[in-house]
Amino acid sequence: MKRNVLIIGAGGVAQVTAHKCAQNNDLLGDLHIASRTKAKCDQIIESVREKASLKVDGVFKAHSLDAMDTAAVADLIHQTGVQIVINVGSPFVNMTVLEACLETGTAYMDTAIHEDPAKICETPPWYGNYEWKRREACAEKKVTAILGIGFDPGVVNAYAKLAIDDYVNEPSSIDIVDINAGDHGRWFSTNFDPEINFREFTGTVYSWQQGAWQTNKMFEIGKEWDLPVVGTQKAYMTGHDEVHSLATNYPNADVRFWMGFGDHYINVFTVLNNLGLLSEQPVKTAEGLEVVPLKLVKAVLPDPSSLAPDYVGKTCIGTLVKGKTEGQDAEVFIYNVADHKDAYNEVGSQGISYTAGVPPVAAAMLIADGTWDVGTMKNVEELDPKPFLNILNRIGLPTFIKDANGERPLTF
Template identity: 65%
Template structure:
């Protein structure tokens, strides 16, 4: 059993995580939040207190921290007696925060893969370039490190594991589909850190097809699906974190990630990219000032947190899984629908941040209770999926499934029964 949580970051995902942690401080204990800009953390704490989100009286404290400073992070972990650290800050921080956890013994959770600010779209598998190099040390020291515990990556990994271990006898393909059918009313903005957002789309699109890595260009391949609630949507093949772990951990020949983009987003993105304004490499102006074009674009775009009050509409994120079940080719869609206005009413955040922040706290709760305190490094699909998905439904993110029998709410008992039946039959075979 572990308690006391340190949340690193003060952006949209960290904000949702902080609200949800406060709502479950009877299990999680002290809630400490740290970021480079103390005023942002103090405003976050004030918002939580204003909404009376703490389940019971307890510690809710703000701290100033440069999380790239490993020694400072270690000192804060020890000073706050934090046994669980949620890295909800920039993906550039992963290795520094992980090192602090390895040296202090605190459990580590993040919501996205590590990135080197000087590199874009490295060779796959991306986790193998950074995080997985610390697997042996995690296991040797008994440190729990859960990677990619947002929604995608995160919940979609659990959906994939659920399909592979509790539904199908053989999985042939997993297509992860992410659609934001909402509107923020701005001319152009990104739903999370623009720097991280754009870096996803300026490099090679890597997917796992026919058991090998396949390269495409962004916006080169698309598909159209009729999806629950959000209707007919066109999505584009995109490189994404979860493909890199699922391809290694599940025996599935085709794993792809698809994201929805409107024509306006594609047009603006294309212009910015064509002009070189999305480059992460520094340039020198005529005045002799060195700037990074991508950071300049980030500076002039709206802060993603500021979008929340005006956001309307819904998001769809799910896994479309095809394979063989009981000797018959079958299809299963397992998905979540989130509402921007409902997310704002509860956590002062939009649904994009909500869908990433809630799962991270679900992971923290499962560590605190011992169910996911695995004392090693693990991606979400390597951990029991049913407790995670079931808990998510109880704390804000419900799951639905659609197959030949129709569309219905996720029922943990149905999947447990199916898994037991499947295992029994496979043992008999």
């Protein structure tokens, strides 16, 4: 039994996580939120109070924190008495926060792979470069660390585990498909931090096929998918975190990630990328100023959290597993459909933030009640998916299945 939660980060995802923690504070206990800019945390708490999200009277405090500073994170953990840290800050802070959790014996979660700001797309499997090097330390200190517990990675890993446990025992392929069929009404915007968004696509596209890492370029391989609710959508093979753990856990299956992109996004990306404007390496202007192009691009683009009020339409994200069960061909697509406007009405954020920010709260609830408090480091497909998906069914991200028997909700 663990109680009291520290949320690190104050962007769109953190806002969702904050609301969802508040809605379940009877189980989670005291709530704290910390980021470099305390004012952003104050705003989030203000929004939680406006929507009366706290289920029971309780603590929700804002803190200023440099999450790159392990000692500062450990101090805050001691000072607040939290036993669970949900890290939804920048992926540059994962290792410093995890280190603080190891020092203090606190449960840790994040939603994206650790990144070094100066490097794009390291060698696969990505988790092997930073996270898994701390696995033994977690086991030794009995620290629960759940990696990549957003929607994708996260819920889609649980979908894969469920599909293989119950529907396709011998998987030959695992395809994650992520379609955002929403419309934010801007000429161009990314749906989350532009710096992180573009960094996903400027490197090599790694997939696991025929038992080995394969490399492609972004937008090299596209495919039309016919999906529930959102219909026929074109998606492109993309490098993504969950490929790197699923390929390690299911090495006999091909593992690929597909993300939907419209022609307009691809065109803007291609122009910026070909001109060198998505580079993480500084260039010098004629006046001698050193500028990282990607950071300027981030500065001129809309703040993704500003999109929420006008965002309409739905997302469909799921896991398609094909293979055999008892010698027979089998295929199952397990998925969720989220609505941007519903997310805004409930927690003041758009659907992309919603799908990423709710799952770590479900995981925190499972750590709080002991179900997932496993005392070591895990990727999501290494945990029992059913209690997790059951909570998500209840708190806003219901699971559906499509197979030979049609489409239907899944409960356990």
